Amino acid sequence: MICRLLRDGALDGEYAPALTISDSIHNPFGSYAFNDLLSHLCSNISSSKSQARALVLIAFDRSPLFYIDLLKSNGLDVAASDKWIRILDCYSDPLGWKDKLLGRGIHVNFSKTGATPFKDAGNMEKLFTSIVDIGRGVAGPSKVRFSVAIDSVSAMLRHATLGSVSGLLSKLRSHDQVSCMFWLVHSDLHECKASAALEYMSSMVATLEPGTHSSDGHGQNSQGGKFNVRFKRRNGRVKVTSEEFHMEKSGIKFLSVSSEKLMVNQNLIPKVQFNLHLSEKERVDKAKVVLPFEHQGNGETIQIYDGRQSLSEGQTDPHSKRPGSTNKLTTETPGSKGEIHYIHIDLIWKCWDNIIAFTTELAVELEKLLQALRVTYHMELTTANFCILRDHLFTASDITSSLDTAAIEAS
Amino acid sequence: MKQSLLDEALGPEEEEEISSTTSRVFLIEDCVEASGDFVLHHLMKRALSSTDRTGGGGVLFVALAHPFSHYDRILRKLGCNLIMLRDNNRFVFFNMLKLDCPDGDGTHTIEGGVVELYGRIQKAVEISTSNGCNKGCITIMIDDISLLEIAAHGSANHILNFVHYCRTLTTEMDCSLVMLNHDDIYSSMESSGLILPLEYLADVIIKAEPLATGLATDVHGQLTVVKKGTGNEHGHMSYWTRNFHFKVKENNVEYFYPGSRT
Numbered sequence: 001m002i003c004r005l006l007r008d009g010a011l012d013g014e015y016a017p018a019l020t021i022s023d024s025i026h027n028p029f030g031s032y033a034f035n036d037l038l039s040h041l042c043s044n045i046s047s048s049k050s051q052a053r054a055l056v057l058i059a060f061d062r063s064p065l066f067y068i069d070l071l072k073s074n075g076l077d078v079a080a081s082d083k084w085i086r087i088l089d090c091y092s093d094p095l096g097w098k099d100k101l102l103g104r105g106i107h108v109n110f111s112k113t114g115a116t117p118f119k120d121a122g123n124m125e126k127l128f129t130s131i132v133d134i135g136r137g138v139a140g141p142s143k144v145r146f147s148v149a150i151d152s153v154s155a156m157l158r159h160a161t162l163g164s165v166s167g168l169l170s171k172l173r174s175h176d177q178v179s180c181m182f183w184l185v186h187s188d189l190h191e192c193k194a195s196a197a198l199e200y201m202s203s204m205v206a207t208l209e210p211g212t213h214s215s216d217g218h219g220q221n222s223q224g225g226k227f228n229v230r231f232k233r234r235n236g237r238v239k240v241t242s243e244e245f246h247m248e249k250s251g252i253k254f255l256s257v258s259s260e261k262l263m264v265n266q267n268l269i270p271k272v273q274f275n276l277h278l279s280e281k282e283r284v285d286k287a288k289v290v291l292p293f294e295h296q297g298n299g300e301t302i303q304i305y306d307g308r309q310s311l312s313e314g315q316t317d318p319h320s321k322r323p324g325s326t327n328k329l330t331t332e333t334p335g336s337k338g339e340i341h342y343i344h345i346d347l348i349w350k351c352w353d354n355i356i357a358f359t360t361e362l363a364v365e366l367e368k369l370l371q372a373l374r375v376t377y378h379m380e381l382t383t384a385n386f387c388i389l390r391d392h393l394f395t396a397s398d399i400t401s402s403l404d405t406a407a408i409e410a411s
Numbered sequence: 412m413k414q415s416l417l418d419e420a421l422g423p424e425e426e427e428e429i430s431s432t433t434s435r436v437f438l439i440e441d442c443v444e445a446s447g448d449f450v451l452h453h454l455m456k457r458a459l460s461s462t463d464r465t466g467g468g469g470v471l472f473v474a475l476a477h478p479f480s481h482y483d484r485i486l487r488k489l490g491c492n493l494i495m496l497r498d499n500n501r502f503v504f505f506n507m508l509k510l511d512c513p514d515g516d517g518t519h520t521i522e523g524g525v526v527e528l529y530g531r532i533q534k535a536v537e538i539s540t541s542n543g544c545n546k547g548c549i550t551i552m553i554d555d556i557s558l559l560e561i562a563a564h565g566s567a568n569h570i571l572n573f574v575h576y577c578r579t580l581t582t583e584m585d586c587s588l589v590m591l592n593h594d595d596i597y598s599s600m601e602s603s604g605l606i607l608p609l610e611y612l613a614d615v616i617i618k619a620e621p622l623a624t625g626l627a628t629d630v631h632g633q634l635t636v637v638k639k640g641t642g643n644e645h646g647h648m649s650y651w652t653r654n655f656h657f658k659v660k661e662n663n664v665e666y667f668y669p670g671s672r673t
Contacts, residue, residue: 063583247650
């Protein structure tokens with residue numbers, strides 16, 4: 001899609017489409033992406049398929065010879081390239097040092113290509129004039145358009161201020177003979193404001209993200225990653241696409257997201273207008289949230305809801321007033337099956353008499369229940385618990401006998 | 412003779428055909444606990460003893476850290492006679508121990524001093540290639556970049572310009588460039604000033620670090636070799652990272668994979 005937009009060029013009276021390719025030291029394949037786009041665009045220009053009829057390449061990072069070799073390796077007719085491509089050589093002598101040394105008798109013949117040397121990389125006004133002159137020279141003075149490619153805005157930003165570089169890019173975009181522009185920037189070499197300024201001036205931003213690494217036991221091999229592109233439409237709408245890429249000997253190869261992954265994405269994510277994905281920050285924040293069951297136990301008694309009815313606010317526990325008493329919270333319904341009868345017991349007994357009084361009362365209650373109802377599983381458990389209680393409190397034989405009766409009937 | 416792990420990681424000394432993808436710029440990064448000097452010496456010996464396509468390479472050595480005698484003693488142990496090579500014009504030594512830009516008498520600005528140094532290197536390359544002394548590749552070695560930065564009064568931009576101009580010689584005059592830089596002398600804020608741009612420029616980065624687990628008698632540190640844009644056996648271009656340990660001995664350096672020593 002990038003290639004198509006660059007090929008189609010600009011509409012009359014509008015800014016030319018511009019692409020920023022942004023990479024970092026952890027995924028330094030931006031230059032390969034740049035070279036790939038360059039080759040595609042050159043191919044379109046040479047076969048007259050694009051709006052632009054010529055291309056001006058500003059070479060800061062690689063020698064013009066490198067680009068000529070690149071075009072040759074892509075099967076382009078380099079002999080006829082003079083008619084549609086011109087290289088402005090800001091690589092060989094960007095600051096005019098070699099000229100200065102020439103004056104001192106040191107001379108090396110560097111000009112092996114037909115590139116136009118540029119020796120004042122800090123002067124953006126002069127650079128703009130040179131680009132436009134070269135573009136007009138190759139495309140013609142009329143309304144024929146040309147494209148502009150800059151292989152390293154990072155190098156430009158080393159020689160000139162952000163303001164002057166932005167000014168140059170903006171002037172080129174608005175020039176009525178420029179069809180499209182693209183450039184490469186190493187985002188981690190600059191402050192955020194530089195990257196943001198470049199992105200504001202671009203209608204497309206391609207960001208390279210590191211991908212998976214393969215390992216052979218002694219080393220790691222990084223062969224690709226993700227190629228995320230953000231398109232800004234004329235109406236302000238933004239579209240984001242993501243492709244995978246991997247490196248091959250012949251250059252960078254782009255792969256659309258595999259159909260398997262697409263299927264998974266389609267199944268998992270409903271088609272909605274809003275974003276359902278979490279960013280890294282959101283994911284971290286989510287992990288930090290303390291859920292209701294996690295905040296207990298910090299030095300306090302852990303209260304786990306066990307299915308029993310809790311007392312409503314303001315209602316005090318009657319057992320706390322009268323230790324050893326029982327309270328039947330649910331009333332039995334004769335004839336209904338599977339009802340659970342809860343008996344709240346306050347186990348804090350202060351004296352022996354209270355225990356006897358309590359167990360007697362409990363035994364009476366249990367006997368009443370057993371008579372009235374069929375015993376449920378829960379009642380069984382309750383009875384068994386009181387058998388254990390009985391073992392610990394081996395005092396009144398009449399109480400134990402009544403509990404024994406209850407246990408036998410329950411089982 | 413069996414190649415060392417470092418040689419294996421750096422790739423073959425002789426390329427059948429010098430292409431635009433040939434590794435030409437080497438950056439050695441080290442720190443106080445693990446000096447990378449031995450890698451520089453290794454590359455110096457490799458450049459001087461290579462019997463490549465046309466008969467042997469030459470070295471232009473820009474020394475800011477040590478005098479000639481220091482390198483002569485070390486290279487002698489490695490089997491290279493620097494005095495003889497210097498007499499044969501295969502080894503050119505620039506003694507820059509007292510380099511200061513601008514210099515004391517005020518004849519040069521910072522840029523003027525750096526341009527002067529580049530001019531000397533360019534002239535030496537020109538002489539070496541024109542008189543036929545070095546039929547092979549010429550290697551420009553800088554020991555070290557951080558001292559060059561000190562000589563330039565901390566102006567990283569001038570140093571980067573200088574390195575860029577040296578890099579133009581690699582493509583236009585069939586040279587290689589080897590630089591040593593200290594990784595631990597920059598704060599995190601300054602790291603983007605010189606370290607990152609140099610890493611972008613380099614085709615091969617060799618990083619010497621101490622072991623994360625601390626000092627050991629049998630292992631003096633670990634080397635990480637990052638080689639950009641190298642084709643592998645599957646025909647893929649990639650970004651290779653290799654890790655191995657090293658032990659610096661009296662006359663040589665032993666390289667081995669972690670856990671491979673008995």
